[in-house]
Amino acid sequence: MSEEAKVVTKQRVAGRPKLLVRQTAGFVYCPGCHEPITARAIAEVLEEAGMGDRTIGVFDIGCSSFLLGLLDIDAVLTPHGRPPDMATAVKRIYPDNIVFTVQGDGGLLSIGADPLLGALTRAEKITIIMLNNAVYGTTGGQMAPTSLVGQKTTTTPQGRDVIRTGFPTHAAEMISTFKGTAYSARGAFNNPYNYERTRGYIKTAFQKQMDKVGLSFVEILCACPANWRLSPEDSLKWIEEKMLPEFPLGEFKSVDKIE
Amino acid sequence: MGERMFIEGNVAIGWGAATAGCQAFFGYPITPQNEITEWFAREFPKMGRIFVQTQSELGSINMLYGAAATGIRAMTSTSSPGWSLMQETMSDMANAELPCVIVDVQRGGPGAGPIRHAQGDYFQCTRGGGHGDYRNIVLVPASTQECCDLVQLAFYLADKYRNPVLVMSDAIIGRLRETVEVEKIEFGSLPDKEWAVKGKANHRDGKRRLVEHGGDLFARYPSYRALLQSLEQKIKQMQESELRYEAYKTEEAELILIAHGYTARVAKEAVNMARAEGIKAGLIRLITAWPFPCQIIREKAYQGCGFLVVEDCLGQVVEDVRSAVEGRTEVHLVSILDRHIPTDGGMILPDKVFDKIKEIQ
Amino acid sequence: MVRAEVVIDEEQCQGCGYCVKFCPRGCIVIAGDKFTPQGYLLPSFVKPDECNTCGFCAMLCPRAAIEVYLNISSEVPV
Numbered sequence: 001m002s003e004e005a006k007v008v009t010k011q012r013v014a015g016r017p018k019l020l021v022r023q024t025a026g027f028v029y030c031p032g033c034h035e036p037i038t039a040r041a042i043a044e045v046l047e048e049a050g051m052g053d054r055t056i057g058v059f060d061i062g063c064s065s066f067l068l069g070l071l072d073i074d075a076v077l078t079p080h081g082r083p084p085d086m087a088t089a090v091k092r093i094y095p096d097n098i099v100f101t102v103q104g105d106g107g108l109l110s111i112g113a114d115p116l117l118g119a120l121t122r123a124e125k126i127t128i129i130m131l132n133n134a135v136y137g138t139t140g141g142q143m144a145p146t147s148l149v150g151q152k153t154t155t156t157p158q159g160r161d162v163i164r165t166g167f168p169t170h171a172a173e174m175i176s177t178f179k180g181t182a183y184s185a186r187g188a189f190n191n192p193y194n195y196e197r198t199r200g201y202i203k204t205a206f207q208k209q210m211d212k213v214g215l216s217f218v219e220i221l222c223a224c225p226a227n228w229r230l231s232p233e234d235s236l237k238w239i240e241e242k243m244l245p246e247f248p249l250g251e252f253k254s255v256d257k258i259e
Numbered sequence: 260m261g262e263r264m265f266i267e268g269n270v271a272i273g274w275g276a277a278t279a280g281c282q283a284f285f286g287y288p289i290t291p292q293n294e295i296t297e298w299f300a301r302e303f304p305k306m307g308r309i310f311v312q313t314q315s316e317l318g319s320i321n322m323l324y325g326a327a328a329t330g331i332r333a334m335t336s337t338s339s340p341g342w343s344l345m346q347e348t349m350s351d352m353a354n355a356e357l358p359c360v361i362v363d364v365q366r367g368g369p370g371a372g373p374i375r376h377a378q379g380d381y382f383q384c385t386r387g388g389g390h391g392d393y394r395n396i397v398l399v400p401a402s403t404q405e406c407c408d409l410v411q412l413a414f415y416l417a418d419k420y421r422n423p424v425l426v427m428s429d430a431i432i433g434r435l436r437e438t439v440e441v442e443k444i445e446f447g448s449l450p451d452k453e454w455a456v457k458g459k460a461n462h463r464d465g466k467r468r469l470v471e472h473g474g475d476l477f478a479r480y481p482s483y484r485a486l487l488q489s490l491e492q493k494i495k496q497m498q499e500s501e502l503r504y505e506a507y508k509t510e511e512a513e514l515i516l517i518a519h520g521y522t523a524r525v526a527k528e529a530v531n532m533a534r535a536e537g538i539k540a541g542l543i544r545l546i547t548a549w550p551f552p553c554q555i556i557r558e559k560a561y562q563g564c565g566f567l568v569v570e571d572c573l574g575q576v577v578e579d580v581r582s583a584v585e586g587r588t589e590v591h592l593v594s595i596l597d598r599h600i601p602t603d604g605g606m607i608l609p610d611k612v613f614d615k616i617k618e619i620q
Numbered sequence: 621m622v623r624a625e626v627v628i629d630e631e632q633c634q635g636c637g638y639c640v641k642f643c644p645r646g647c648i649v650i651a652g653d654k655f656t657p658q659g660y661l662l663p664s665f666v667k668p669d670e671c672n673t674c675g676f677c678a679m680l681c682p683r684a685a686i687e688v689y690l691n692i693s694s695e696v697p698v
Contacts, residue, residue: 004697236641
């Protein structure tokens with residue numbers, strides 16, 4: 001009988017994407033926050049498309065700003081609410097780059113309303129990514145445009161009431177009504193199925209940009225355990241029970257030509 | 260030999276910018292500078308360059324931030340109320356060290372009502388204008404030729420110092436028609452913009468670039484103090500190297516007028532009228548409102564010279580002059596209240612300035 | 621013979637528990653006995669025989685702290 005030797009090959013099946021930076025001291029997200037998962041999804045999409053060298057990220061002030069440390073791409077930090085303006089300029093100057101913004105719900109829908117309307121009206125060929133966690137995260141949990149009716153925040157301690165503070169804004173639906181919008185979708189990271197679905201939305205959004213169709217938009221529901229005052233696991237339940245009925249997932253507009 | 264044209268100051272700004280290699284213009288309509296926006300809307304697409312009409316002045320200044328971050332020469336233009344809107348991003352650009360040019364064609368203030376000329380933005384332009392400690396070089400044209408030439412200088416200085424540069428015009432200079440010779444001015448070589456954001460494929464070393472206005476927040480500087488020290492250094496360098504002014508008949512003058520923009524032309528006329536009557540008057544015309552010519556003013560004050568500030572506002576330049584003379588001599592003022600008529604079309608005219616000169620004697 | 625290996629980077633882990641929740645076969649648990657250098661509860665990979673390398677744990681880790689490997693050992697004639 002011939003002798004046999006044991007050979008062990010180690011195959012890497014899953015792990016950190018190359019464009020996703022491993023931060024140690026600089027990482028600031030709270031345990032269980034979904035925002036850095038957005039960086040993972042973007043990194044995977046860019047790597048698959050081979051576009052990491054031809055992408056410029058435009059990041060808003062807010063929790064979203066720290067994503068710029070997680071992605072190994074050229075990046076610009078903007079004054080609060082302003083990414084669609086910067087992205088407009090950058091895209092006009094480097095039209096062969098993918099230019100995307102990352103903003104919070106307050107950054108886009110509140111202080112960012114003026115640049116958003118401008119970009120939509122002019123049908124700028126940029127991708128806007130909005131992280132919807134229904135609060136103002138960086139500043140400690142105040143009411144956001146997307147806060148739910150009845151939701152307790154630091155500026156609605158009795159719960160958001162419609163008489164004084166109106167209703168949550170539905171960005172993906174609203175943006176889908178503009179003629180200049182090529183693509184508008186809403187995703188979430190509350191389970192693996194939704195992660196893959198949302199990553200697919202980001203991929204489609206970038207593709208619309210590369211095909212020069214029009215403005216593409218992806219809204220992502222993100223858990224914010226720190227400001228919701230919930231454990232990470234309970235935050236997932238809050239997304240499922242409270243956010244999803246108000247903010248359904250899916251693609252609200254997807255066209256190959258804007259008219 | 261450049262091209263000679265008979266054009267308005269506002270239009271001359273466009274030609275100056277194009278000659279300097281400006282690649283992008285972002286603007287929002289506001290009186291009295293719509294001719295600038297409309298010039299770029301007409302001419303830039305013809306040249307294959309970028310023009311965007313923005314949704315507001317906030318859009319203009321923030322698109323300018325984005326364009327400047329990519330390293331190209333870009334500018335915006337506005338008037339006083341729009342300039343007020345731009346201040347947060349001006350502060351951010353000073354921190355992020357972005358070169359760009361902003362034109363402010365001044366109009367009356369405060370508020371929205373007066374759409375005609377004034378010179379009330381001096382403080383806001385020369386003190387940074389936004390929060391925190393920073394300065395922008397402020398160039399003040401007093402003719403349509405200077406509108407064309409100073410815009411070219413503005414782009415050069417912006418790139419040299421990695422800082423925004425202002426061109427502070429006013430509605431009179433903006434709408435005044437004069438002969439302009441549009442010629443490219445050579446200022447000297449500048450370093451490559453290694454720091455600019457262009458997509459990693461466009462960087463020789465393939466490494467990513469980040470443009471941000473956090474300073475020490477994203478480790479561009481090791482500490483907040485290091486950021487402030489660097490800003491202070493830059494302010495000192497600009498002050499020492501970029502002062503520009505015109506001294507007209509100031510040798511042996513006993514009364515020196517200080518003015519800028521349209522009032523400088525008025526003051527020059529008044530100086531001529533005074534000299535014709537034997538009064539030893541002179542003029543220092545600010546070409547840079549910042550840096551400010553403290554040194555020469557102090558020297559003249561120590562020689563016993565009096566000063567008469569002529570400015571079309573309630574009194575802003577006069578405070579800088581008082582500060583420079585260190586109490587050594589008298590400082591007088593002809594202000595917006597001395598215009599020839601009380602409505603917003605009123606102007607400071609040479610007679611009024613000449614009367615004041617005689618009164619001081 | 622094939623064996624799965626899930627490696628959790630303890631410098632990165634913040635003890636959120638998503639990997640525990642989303643493993644379809646309960647291969648990762650927070651036993652409560654291990655901590656990261658920062659003081660978060662560190663999960664353990666306790667059922668290598670049940671792991672099918674679906675990668676859900678890695679996918680939803682906010683720190684991308686998880687690497688999933690397949691160790692394939694084979695007998696080769698010498």
